[in-house]
Each structure stands twice: as structure tokens, then as C-alpha cells.
Amino acid sequence: MTSDVWLPIPAGEIDGLPDPAGSGLNYRFWDGGPDFPADPADCVFYAVPYMKGMEVAVRPLSAMTSVRVVQTLSAGIDHVEPGVGSLPPGVRLCNAQGVHEASTAELTLALILASLRGFPGFVHGQDKEEWRAGFYPALADKSVLIVGYGSIGAAIEDRLVPFECARVARVARSARASERGEVHALTDLPALLPQADVVILSTPLTESTKGLVNAGFLAEMKDGALLVNVARGPVVDTEALLAELGSGRLTAALDVTDPEPLPPGHPLWHAPGVLISPHVGGSTSAFMPRAKRLLAGQVTRFAAGDPVRNVVLTTE
Template structure:
């Protein structure tokens, strides 16, 4: 049986990082990449790109994929499916794709794994007061016998964790927290109390979650309706010494309000995302002792990229066999999907 004609559409530097030698062999066995199997499209307007698109049945997309709009679909009349090797497809999939009836899948579930792992580590370290203890140890250079007294408020026994958003990542974080002696609160407008209970959490309104949690972790999607969701009043209601974790998007948080709380020292934060994505060089968040700031690394990095590639190849294999995707992207969930 002939293999369907496919093309890679992403930044050219991304493809060899995603697909190691073994994954590339598997990809070549599933689809026909045409006369130039090393070609990676990062634009759809050149004569060369349009020549390839004319016969393509499936696009394997990644970071940097150009927009899949009406113009693209006009030049790709045989295109039937899009297999995305990363998380969100909102940067390249358009309404035109749904009108064409394209089958679309993404590796968002695979990318959720490292984000949830990062969050779990951040929660446990935050309650353990690792940053403050590190700084105190650096100053004193003492292996004091009374650290357990100095850290009387630290630890992960019977602490309360608030999860904002029952997204893929939010749900996985709740699952990872199950073995620990923690109470988990969850807030999500699309969830009912019974489902929250089945996940291992108690459904509460946002004000209760922020007002009573030792650590709050944000996992809601970035939508117009969620911008500024973590407001000044919610931040102001957090208990003294509480920690905010954000691995979602910076736009979900009122950043000036958060910055004021952090500069005052009242709250702590673990921030993998900010607004803007790259803070000005003079931002105090770089140097505050109560802030752990990382450059959007919670998602798949290094070898973790291969998890996403393997998932995408699994989906591609299902499609070539006429089997439905395990994790399709549905247009009816578009308005609440990250």
C-alpha cells in the first residue's frame, strides 16, 4: 500500500531536534516525504513550497509553522490532516481548517507531563521554604541544629494547595499530588463538584481558593476572558508567606499587582512565564530572593521533546491506518482551549 504524501512545516532548526534518527526512520516508514525528505517548510508562498503542498495529504507541524489559512488550503487541495508535534495549535490552525473538515491532533497531552512535573517540584520546594533556607544557609554558613525551629512554618504536611484550572496540566498536577499529605482545592467554571472529587480535589470559588491556600498554581488557558484572571484583589487575599506558581501564561496575572506583593516580601512566586515574556533588564523580579524566575522552561525541553515526537508519530500511524486520533483537537472546544 502506498504511503500518504506528507510534509514537515515548522522552523527548520526544530525538526532535527524533535526527530532523532530512530524517530526519523519511523516517520519515513509511515509517510512519503517526497523527492526531498529533508525539506522543512517555514513558509508556504514560494514556488517550491506550493509545488510540495499541491500533493500533500498530511502536514506534520511544529513550532514556527506558518498560518494554515484559506490561501494555504487553496494550494493544498488534497490536505486531510494536521499532526502537531507540540502543544497549542492556535498559532497556525484557523477557521478555514474546520471548514475544510481537516482532522487535527496535537501533542499537548505529552507536553503537559513536564509542566506538571515542574509544578509538583515547585509546590514541594515552596512549602519547604527552599529559597529562604538556601539564602539563610549562605549567610550563616552554619549547619545549625535548630533549623527545624527556624523553619517552624515549613513543610508539606497538611498544607493546602490551590489549582486554578482543570486543564490537562491542572488535572495532571492534581494526580501527581495524590500521594502527599496535602489538601487540594480546585477552581474551574466548567467542572462540577463530583468530577473534582473524582480527580482528588475539592471544588471551590476562586476567592476561597486564593484566600486559604498556602500555594496557588495557575493552569487556566489564555483566552480573552481569562486575561487578568489572577487579579489584585485575589493576590491581596492570599495569606502572608503564600506562593503563587505560574506556568500557564503571564497575561493571566495582574503583573503590576503581583510585583508589588513580591517587592514587599509578603508573597513568594515561582514564575516560568511573565508579561512581557522577556522582562525588562531592570525588573526587580530577576533579583528578588522570594522569586524563582525561569525562562519558560516548564514545557518540553531537551530529551522531553522526543516524548512529543513519539506521540505525534503514534497519532500519524493511527491516521495512516484509518484509526481515529487518540487526542483530536475539536472545534467545539476552541473557545476554551489554550
């Protein structure tokens, strides 16, 4: 039996990986293609192909009887979790904390500013050679609520600081203190939502957050508020959101949707007051260098017998 490491990036393109001769590791390149690079039973470290969907992510898992680490290149692990039950005990599932924070926070601010300042209308105006002057909402003096205050939520708040927001409130699964102040529990949302001009979703997709933003959640939001989703599409009930957008009471900026990709003809494409980007929160020039550093560091720790980082769960 060999000790294979499956990587979605060719090993020759990743600086800092342990030398196969000294580590006993064999590097196999698999980016989600139809054929596996080797016997999955020989894989001890599986780095999941990036943005290839759940079917690809879980396809080899049931045959990976020797795997010890499953490493995603995404912040979320929802695309891998359906296959976790087939893994042997003691497998560490790790996410890509440190890879996506900057890019996702950048896009979040871009979506907020573009939505508030009317950029979609400016683009349409340019197409029609129309000068659409006027007064538009500013981010300055607005109250912002971040739902999902992990590393990405914190990175978003870091970038909000220069914009002179009136208030930033934070919500996570459970209450705690942070460097920037109090983090509220999800149960505090009914009291916080009516105060927020901008509600940002950056929470992982879990059983407790699936459909979190339902008709009741949206009804608690103040008139004219902006909903920004950089989390996962199923965190939001699409039909409930369409109803609010159709009434003109709320606006939305969505990097993720449910369904996704959003199919042609779906009513969300042309709903009033919505700006849609095609799930590009982490897909920037910053991704590949950071992903390579993460993989090199994790494989090096694994080869040395040191604890790997970013462990989200360990199978039992």
C-alpha cells in the same frame, strides 16, 4: 499535487512513521527556518515547530490550502489560534496531550518545594558562605488549589499525594466530577482562594483566562500564600503581581512570565519572594521520545484514515 507532511524533527529520527511508498506521504523537515521545505499548499499534515513562537507557528498557515491536521507539540494551542481563521473548513487542531504532563508536574513540585523550603536563599547563602539555618514552611499540611484541571493539573495532583497535603481543591472551566473528587467551576474561585496556601495555575491561555489572576484574584489569596504559574504568562497580570510581591504579602514561583522571555531590567527579576524558571516545564529529556511517539501515532492514524487524537477544535 503531493501529500506532504511537515515535521519539526527529521523523519529519519522518528520510528514508526508510515512508509512513504505505501502511504503516499512525503516527509518534509521544517523547524521554523526562514525557508519553507516545499510548497505549503501541498501540506496535508503540519506539525508545528516546538517553542518557536507564534510568528513561526502561523507563518505557513494561510498558504496551507490542503492541510487536514495541524499538530502542536505543546499542551497549549494559543500560539497557533491566531492563524486558525485562515485555514480551510474541517481542519483538526490537535495538542500534545501525553507529552508534557510528567515533566510539567515534576517542575511544579520542584518550584513549590524550592519556594516553601527556601532554596533560593540557600543558594545565595552558599555563594556568600553563610549557614542559613532555621525553620521553613513545609508542603505537608498545606491546602493546595489547582486552577486548570486538565491532564497536567491531574498529573500535578498525582504527585502531590505523597506530600500529605491537608486538602487539594480543583478548578476547571466548568464543574465536573473526577477520579479524585469534585472539580469546581471558575466561578467558585472567590470561595476557594482564601483557603489555599498554594495556588497552582495550569490552565490554558484563552480569552476567559487571560488576565484571570488580576488584582482582585490576588487580593482573595490568603496572607503568605504561594502562587505557582506553569500555565502561560498572560494568565497573570504582572503589574498586579508585582504590587503584591512588593508588599511581601504573597510569594510566587513562575515558569512563565508576561512578557516572555523576561527582558533584562524587568522588575520581576528582583521582586521579593519570587522564584523564576525560564519556561522549562516541558523541556526535559522526556520530551523528545514522547514527541516522536505522538507524531508517529498521529501520522499513522492520518494515513490509515483513522481519527487522530487530542483534537482541540475543528475549523468551520
